[in-house]
Amino acid sequence: MSNPMSRISPERQQHFLQSLDAFSKDHRAAYWSGTFAEFLESVLPGSTIGLKAPLSCLTQARFGITWGVIGAAQACLSQLLDYTQTRVLFGRPLAANQAIQIRLAAMARGITCAQLLSLQLGRLKDAGRMHPTQVSLAKWNNCRMALDIARDARDMLGGSGISAEYVPIRHALNLESVITYEGTETIHQLTIGRELTGINAF
Ligand SMILES: Cc1cc2nc3c(=O)[nH]c(=O)nc-3n(C[C@H](O)[C@H](O)[C@H](O)COP(=O)(O)OP(=O)(O)OC[C@H]3O[C@@H](n4cnc5c(N)ncnc54)[C@H](O)[C@@H]3O)c2cc1C
Numbered sequence: 099m100s101n102p103m104s105r106i107s108p109e110r111q112q113h114f115l116q117s118l119d120a121f122s123k124d125h126r127a128a129y130w131s132g133t134f135a136e137f138l139e140s141v142l143p144g145s146t147i148g149l150k151a152p153l154s155c156l157t158q159a160r161f162g163i164t165w166g167v168i169g170a171a172q173a174c175l176s177q178l179l180d181y182t183q184t185r186v187l188f189g190r191p192l193a194a195n196q197a198i199q200i201r202l203a204a205m206a207r208g209i210t211c212a213q214l215l216s217l218q219l220g221r222l223k224d225a226g227r228m229h230p231t232q233v234s235l236a237k238w239n240n241c242r243m244a245l246d247i248a249r250d251a252r253d254m255l256g257g258s259g260i261s262a263e264y265v266p267i268r269h270a271l272n273l274e275s276v277i278t279y280e281g282t283e284t285i286h287q288l289t290i291g292r293e294l295t296g297i298n299a300f
Contacts, residue, residue, distance in 0.1 A: 153230075156280060156281075157228075157230045157233050159280055160233045160234070160236075160237045160280050160281070161216075161219060161220075161223060161228070161233055161236075163237055163240070163241070163276060163280055164212070164215070164216045164219065164233070164236040164237055164240045165216050166276075167212075167240045167241050167243070167244035167245075167273065167276060168209060168212050168213055168216065168240060168244065170244050170248065170269040170272070170273060171205070171208065171209050171212070171243060171244040171247040171248065171269075172209060173265050173269060174205075174247050174248050174251035174265060174266045174269055175202070175205045175206065175209065175247065175251065177251070177255075177264060177265050177266065178202065178205075178251045178254055178255070178266070179193075179202065181254075181255055181258070181264075182198055182202070182254065185256075192254075198254065201250060201254060205247045205250070205251070208243040208246070208247060209243070209247070211239075211243070212236075212239060212240040212243050212244075215235075215236050215239060215240065216236060216240065219232060219233065219236050230289075231289055231290060231293040234281070234286035234289040234290055235286070235290055237280065237281065237286055238283050238286040238287060238290075241273065241276055241277040241283070242277065242283060244269070244273050244276075245270065245273040245274065245276075245277055248266050248267075248269040248270035248273055249266075249270050251266035252264075252266040252267050252270055285300075288300055
């Protein structure tokens with residue numbers, strides 16, 4: 099394989115070179131003049147699996163994300179349970195309304211399903227059988243679940259929901275990042291589509 103520059107758009111090159119500033123002169127020299135394999139060896143010395151090395155790190159990070167976002171969703175539900183039981187409207191707590199209870203129940207369902215998904219993923223990981231596509235599915239599902247709950251919780255807090263004093267809007271804003279980094283929802287969907295069909299649609 100020739101110099102990696104030929105495979106990267108000018109914008110990406112600029113972004114990548116800024117990142118490379120953090121590296122030593124040796125890495126930059128390998129990037130400009132060497133083969134892609136030599137560059138990888140300079141950045142990841144001793145790696146015998148090339149790009150699989152950083153990609154496998156991403157798989158581990160995504161596994162962690164599947165658990166982290168569950169905590170965010172739980173925090174939103176927890177605050178919502180307090181709020182809806184203490185906020186009194188027309189002589190009764192907000193939580194006494196069927197529509198509120200249905201939304202709370204839906205949140206509990208989403209959190210429980212996500213917990214079971216991550217738990218099973220952890221079991222597969224311990225057994226050395228966790229596949230990156232399974233992690234994609236869990237990252238997609240759990241981030242979407244948590245973001246939907248944070249947004250819905252923000253709405254159920256009424257006007258208070260737009261205040262950073264309450265956790266849902268803080269988690270919602272953070273989850274907008276989490277659903278993007280480590281692969282957007284679309285990319286994880288395409289990964290699963292490829293697994294199902296055998297066709298790479300990227
Ligand atoms: C807060 C934050 C922290 C980050 N931290 C890091 C970090 O520490 N390390 C790191 O390496 N990166 C980091 N990122 C970058 C992150 O991983 C990328 O932003 C993310 O993977 C999306 O890539 P992109 O921005 O290049 O979007 P693009 O790839 O340009 O995608 C733009 C849009 O097009 C969609 N899309 C892309 N390709 C296709 C396709 N083939 N078909 C259909 N739709 C497509 C995407 O889903 C997205 O909606 C971070 C991002 C954020 C927001």
